[in-house]
Amino acid sequence: MTEIPLWAALPAGVLLIAAGLLAVIGSFGLLRMPDFFTRMHPPAMGTTLGTGCVLVASMLVSSAAIGRPVVHELLITLFVVMTAPVTAMLLARAAVYRGDRRSRTAPRER
């Protein structure tokens, strides 16, 4: 890590800090939101934008360390971006089908 030049270390550090903040805010929303359908929204922030930030940072650092462009992290980006909507759609359909009574009455009791 000692020979990473400045043009790669500075954006990679900023991207890593942004990804950590996005992931922790998304998971805190998952913990604190009152309803299942509102609970589905915050983790998507960490899933899509946080993963993108970490993978771009990883591409920058490994490209600067090896000395040639490294793009195989795009595989994970492509896979996560393609599969996140499928997961969200199936979980939402399962929640609609199952009724979700206890989660829906939680905000009115509070």
Place this chain on the structure above:
Amino acid sequence: MSAFLGYAIDFASLCLTLAMLFALGRLFKGPAAQDRVLALDTFYINGMLMLLVLGIRSASTAYFDMALLIALFGFVSTIALAKFLLRGEVIEP
């Protein structure tokens, strides 16, 4: 300048640990089964990000393969659990 990158990596690891703890709290607390499945989904995504950050820290390519495998198997397990909640059966005849 690598000191800034080291601090950023430490900060990202701390944030991802907190995120995994929050997801674990929802996994234990979740009132319905779909809440637990969503918490497991968030948990493995955060674990995959943690492995990628560790890969940046140690400059090794083995972490990348582990992260790809976690993404694949996590997607398959979430789809299987959601399908089970939806239909009561994973592979229908």
